[in-house]
Amino acid sequence: MARVSLTSQDGFADCDLPFSCGSVQISAQDAGQITAIMPFKGYAMTVATALKDSVGMTLPTVGTVIENNGTEFFWNAQGQWFAFANHAETAKLTAALQGMAAVSDQSDGWLILALSGTGVRDVLARLCPLDFDDFPLGRVARTEFAHIACTLIPGQTGCRIMVPRSYARAAVDITTEAMKSVAAQALL
Amino acid sequence: MKRLSTGGQIDQNVNVPFTFDGKKYTAHPGDTVASALLANGVRVMGRSFKYHRPRGVLTAGSDEPNALIEVGLGADCTPNTRATVQEVYAGLTCKSQNCWPHVKFDLMAVTGLMSAFLGAGFYYKTFMWPRKFWVKVYEPIIRRAAGLGNLSGLPDPAVYDKAWAYCDLLVIGAGPAGLMAALQAGKAGIKVVLADEDFIAGGRVNGECDIVGGLSGGDWAAKTLAELTAMPNVQVMLRTTVTGAYDGGTYGALQRVTDHLAQSNGAPQQTFWRIVAKHTILASGALERPIAFPNNDRPGIMLASAMRTYLHRYGIAPGKRVVIFSNNDDGVRTARDLIDAGIEIAAFVDTRGHITPNLSCPVLTGSQVINTSGRLGLKSVSVRREDGTVTRISADYLAVAGGWNPAVHLSSHMGKKPEWRKDIAGFIPTKNAIPNMTYAGAVTGDYTTQTVLVAGIEAAQSVLKKLGIKAARIKPPEAENRPINIAPFWHVDAKGPAWLDFQNDVTVKDIKQAHAENFRSVEHMKRYTTLGMATDQGKTSNIGALAVMAELTGQSIPETGTTMFRPPYSPVQIGALGGRNVGRHYMPNRLTPADEFARKHRADWVEAGLWQRASLFKQRSETRWRQSCDREVLMVRNSVGITDVTSLGKIDVQGPDAAVFLDRIYANTMSSLKIGKVRYGLMLREDGMVMDDGTVARLADTHYLVTTTTGAAGQVMRHLEFCSQCLWPELDVHFISVTEQWAQFAVAGPKAREVLNGVLSNGIDNESLPYMSCAGDNIDGVTVRLFRISFSGERGYEIAVPARYGLSLMQTLVERAQALGGGAYGLEALNVLRIEKGFLTHAEIDGRMTLDNLGFGRMLAKKDCIGKVLSQRDGLNGPDREHLIGLKPVGVVKQIVQGAVMVNVGDVATAEGLQGHVSSACFSPTLGHVIALGFVKNGRERMGEQIIAADLTSGVETLCEITSTVFVDPDGGRLRG
Incomplete structure (x- = not known):
């Protein structure tokens, strides 16, 4: 039969990750x-x-x-x-x-974004309606992230956000905008 | 007015240049536009809404009705900005509004001459006839003459953020009560948000010369704020107006982030916050109210508290000769402050006859201001004395102190009206009007600084107690403790227009007119006169107006009641509510794994829900979409086409009761489906109408894969969850979306099998994968799923692969197809192909159709299913209902327009004669003419009849023949071959 092979594409292709702005970093994470x-x-x-x-x-x-x-x-x-x-x-x-x-x-259905840094709360406040003071390590939440249904897992210095693959570009774009906004406001 | 050499909370060492109405002025840091203009001797700042009367500043805060300006130029212009709120920055450009050609000479002021005819209800009575004149004549004239600032007509270049904040305690207002409440709560360690609309903390104490805790009011407030800012558990939000109170302890708040700066440098202009608070202390203070007297709107007439604010906070000497008109001791306070500042008081006029203030100026007690003069600014004041004699006094400023209205607005946002407090002649918030909100300070009608400071501490203590926290009570600073001793007085009985609502030009006479015409309820009075309906929402006018109405009806003020206070407290730009969700972020776009392929191949795009789907793949020679579409359709019919169908919903259904569950969901039976087979299915809503269609593939005994349409994927998933969780929780069935897991492509056309066999490791033939079956395979080890289904009427397959391989598979399939004379096709061609074959989309399944209407009546199985009973209600099926049919043009006009209505030949297109409508229409390159699907009453029994498709929008009327819905390959030979 045919000799065809398929190549795998990164879900965050063309998203320019990792990206850092102000005190916050965003990167893709491989969850296996x-x-x-x-x-x-x-x-x-x-x-x-x-x-x-x-x-x-x-x-x-x-x-x-x-x-x-x-x-x-x-x-x-x-x-x-x-x-x-x-x-x-x-x-x-x-x-x-x-x-x-x-x-x-579900390995191909979801992508993981990792947000970290000291200003991460300020960025998340612009994207997600969770009260992060009431969201300690060990918890997980199905929530909204920039109008995207996601699963959010807090980490030591930030959090992981699991978004459906099709939203990768939208999620990264609006998150980087929020990061730039927070960084600009820190300099006011 | 002029700037004093010292005093105020402004930095006179720094000059800030700005422009108003094309003229350059100088301000200082700490100035608002209003204070800066006043300091530069500018009295006229705007024109009134209806009569274009020259207007100056009335207040020194967000309650300002008069001094509205346009800030910025071009697309950056923001109209209706209160000059009393807008901070000056270097290079700020602003102008007066609602005037032409200039604020000092406004030709539209001619409307003022017609004021006798323009009173309450004028529009309703005058512009009734002739009816068609309304849109083309009356409305444009009224819109030109009346109104506020101008929109630029250009997209707003500013960016806005939206954000969430959570706290144990939200303190609204950083005046003395709010500061003490926040300090007490902050020291107890709870999470506090302190919000104030001003750009400095302190509220009223900034506008007075009182000593607080041994310091000037402003210094005390700044010191306290510094203490709060240093607390990690306290978030201070200045320039932040809490605009509304909503359910669940949620408050809307608008933060003006860079409105006060020349450059935003990437920061948003404003942020709209949703603050969720366990408890709230409303310390919003009180707003001084004017007294209505004839010609009380001239530039130079302002509230006494505003005059003191301009004196103490902004270091501005208010005029050369000032008259004071009051009904309470704030008038006396104002006189003393002005005298101390060396300003001449031409007269102190007080409505109270019994007082004997010790003032070194002419004192006229038991007297009233009955008129004023001065076209572009106050020149004189006429005073009627206790004995009835009238004295005319020259003056350039008049300070009016009519008492205070507690700023109860937020406490009423959930429907509770405030209650009357007689001793202050004002409304105060009703207890428990907002869950978990307590009140502190002047908002409760306690106006002395000392009581307000203590009230802040008490309120915080009560919140701490509710939270179960014990904290040492902080000590309030020493401050003044003088009551205002008000004797309520609302309006002067004298001839001449006495303004109540300065912004909407509503006078005492208008209220009397409304009363005479029986609009006596305050809500009716408000709407009839438009009082309180301008951008200031009647902050300075509502209570005065209802006092007048109470007087007219003979009821008390509390019996008359207030109108409903609604959010927002002060205007919120629509852009702030939209936040970042504008332009490309209007909604989050969903991209398929093969998105990059389509972009590289010059695809046109169409939105399908949130998905971006390729509609056409244009070749360089093609200039019109139809050329591309026709080519792609014929390509599929003659060779093979590849299209991305990833966006269709895919739901993995597993469990011992999966078959039972699907039988109850679908109108037809799914339990009889054999493993490895696929069945087309329709599911109904509970009301019997068709909800969605799709295929069901049985992958294993207890494992199915359901597909949905792109647009209804979420709705179907929600429906399944509801049925499982609420209707049949006893069924052991589990489902999860795998839409994102699998990239899926349709391979359609006579050469489809050749394409697939060029890539699959094992391969297929018609026997191993007949029509409506499914199988697994792999491509060099990568698992694929194959479905022998067709939405084109051709030999068709769909091949699914884990999403990470989607782009690669699309490229591979298209390359193979191109080698066979085929290629990629988009949604337009897909739509034409399915219309040619009579397949449905949500153009047909529009939520109003039963199975029978769609021609699927026999699909309804004997077993029960959601919607079965209600789908068989009388009148929903049979000859009286519209049936899905095909249409082809048979007259001179060859175009059929989607959305056209069906009318019998010879009938007129009226509601009574309506026979149905066209649901889908296209040019069929296969047949060489236009075809359509549509609905016609009893259509299945009318095959071959002629009917008119009339498009009421374009006027196109097409004589059509009713045909079968299947235009191509009616016996299905191509499909199964």
Whole structure:
């Protein structure tokens, strides 16, 4: 048959990342494989055991994220969790959940932006309606980011924003505008 | 007026040049345009709305009704800016508005001569007849004569931010009460936002000469502000007007970020904040009100508090000879301050007969100002004394002290009206009018600085108590404690126009007219006279007007009541509400993974929801869109075309009850679908109308993939969630969007299979992948999904690949297609292809059609589904309803316009004779003429009949024949082959 090969394209191609302005930086982050996990009814305990046995941790409670050896589980919607993991761990958890949960590959559907720096709160205040004083490490939120439905995970000096792939350019453009605005206001 | 050599909170060592009405002036840092113009001897700053009367400054704050100016030039021009708020910066250019040719000589002032005819209700009575004159004659004349500033007509080049803030306590107003509240709360460690519309803190104390805590009021405020600014838990927001109170402790606030600067250097002009506060202290202070007397609007007549502010804050000597007219002790205070500043008081006039103020100037108690003179500025004041004699006194300024109105506005934004407090003759906020809002200071009617300072501390303490925080009570500074001793007096009974609403030119006579015509409710009076409906929202006029109405009706003022205070507290530019979401950021654009391919290949674009989709791929020789579209259509019909269909919704449905769930969602049965097969489906809304169409592919026993239209993807997902969570929570089914995960492309045309077999590792034939089936394959190890479906009527496939490979796959497929005489096609050609084949889009599924109307009546399965029962209501189906049909022109006119209405031949296009409408129309390059899809009453039984498609907008009427909806390949041979 045919000898054709496809090349992979970065979701943030042409977005000029990383970008730094004032005291804030924005960059793309590789989350590895992204997998959606939706346990079937009555399988909560079975899923917990299977995940514990396969990747060493269970699904976190609503609105929270947990991490173990580079693999992260976080709540994403009612009855729905996402996993960030490398290929090997993803294969393990996918196999372990066979027949217990609806599992789907979301690796190409979402992109992760990382915002960091001392002025990150001021930038986020212009993009997202969350109260970041009430949003400590370990929490996760489905929220709006510049009119884009996203998942937001706080970090030590900023946060990660998971946006649908199609919004990559829009998200980066409006975030860099907010960064420039905050930087300009700091000089007033 | 002139600038004093010392005093005030301005830096007289620095000169700031600016231009007003083309003339250059000098200001100093700390000046507003109003203070700077006054200091330069300018009294006339604008013209009134209706009568074009010359007007000067009335106030020293955001309540200013008169001194409205246009700031900036060209596209940068901002009209209706209050000169009392706008800070001067070097190079500022501003001008007076609503006057021509000049503010001092305004030809439109001729309207003032007609004032006897232009009173309340004038428009309603006068311009009724003839009716068609309204739009072309009356309205242009009125619009030219009346109005405020001019818009440039150009896009606003300024940028605006929108932002969110959260706090435990929002303090609105940084006057003495607000400062003390913020200080008390800040010291307790809670998160505080302190907002004030002014550019310095202190509020009223800046305009007085009182000592606060051993310092001048301004110095005390600056010291306190510095203390607050140093607290990490306190966010001080000056130049920030809290504009509205909304649900959930949310407040709108407009921050003027660079309005006061010559250059913004990348910062926004303004930021509109949504501040969410657990508790709020309203310390908005009070606004002084005027007294209505004949010709009380001349330049040189201003509120007494404003005159003191210009004296103490801006270091301006108000005039050479000043008259004071008051009904409370603020008049006495004003007289003393002016005398101390060495200004001659021509007369102190007070309506109260019983007072004996100790003033070194002529004192006329029990007296009233009954008229004034001076065309472009006050020249004299006529005073009627207690004994009835009238004295004319020459003066260039008149200070009016009519008492104070607490700034209750924000407390009323959720519908609660304020309550009357008799001793101050003013309205104060009703308790619990806004959840978790408390009041402190002058807004409650306590006007002495000492009580206000204490009230700020008390309010903060009450909030801290509610938050469960114990904090040491801070000590208030020492300050004055003199009551104002008001004897309410609203308007002088004398002949001549006595203005209540300066901005909308409403006089006492207008209120009397409204009363005479039975517009006695304050809400009716307001709308009939337009009182309080200008940009100042009647801050200086509302209470005076309702006092007059109360007098006329014989009711008390509280019985008469106030009109409703609504957001915003002061004007907000629309640009600030739009924030960054203008121009290219009007909405977030969604781009498909193959977006770059389309851009490189000269695509035209069309928006589909938020998605940007390629509509055409123009070749260099093509100058009109139809050339490209026709070529692409024939390319698909004759060889092969590739188009990007990634934007269509894809929903992964899994779970033991997936089949049951989909049976209940779709009108047709999905549980009988075999693994590896695809079925077209229609889902209904609960009311029986068709919601959306798409395909369902069964990937495994408990695993389906549902596709939706691009525009309805969100709606369908929401519908599925609702059905799952609320209607049938017992079903074990789970779904998630995979729209973004997979890039998907349609490969359509007789050579489609050749293209695919050129790229797939395993390959396909008609037996392995027959029409309406699905399969997996790979391209050099990359997983792909194949669907044998067609939206063109040709042999068609859709191939899906993980999104990161989308661009590469699109390029590869198009290269292969080009080698076979094909290429890429866009949404225009896709639309023509589907009309030729009679396939539906939301032009047909427009929310008003049942399955039967669309010709899918037999699709409704025996099992139950959402919308089944209501779709069979009487009158929704059958011959009386419109049916989907095809149309082709058979007369001289060959054009059919989408949106045209259907009328029987010989009938006129009226609502009664309406037979249906054209939903989709195009030129079919395959057939060589225009074709259309549309709806006609009982259309399926009228095949071959002639009917008129009448486009009421363009006037095009086309004689058409009703045909089948399938124009191309009616037996489906090309589709299945």
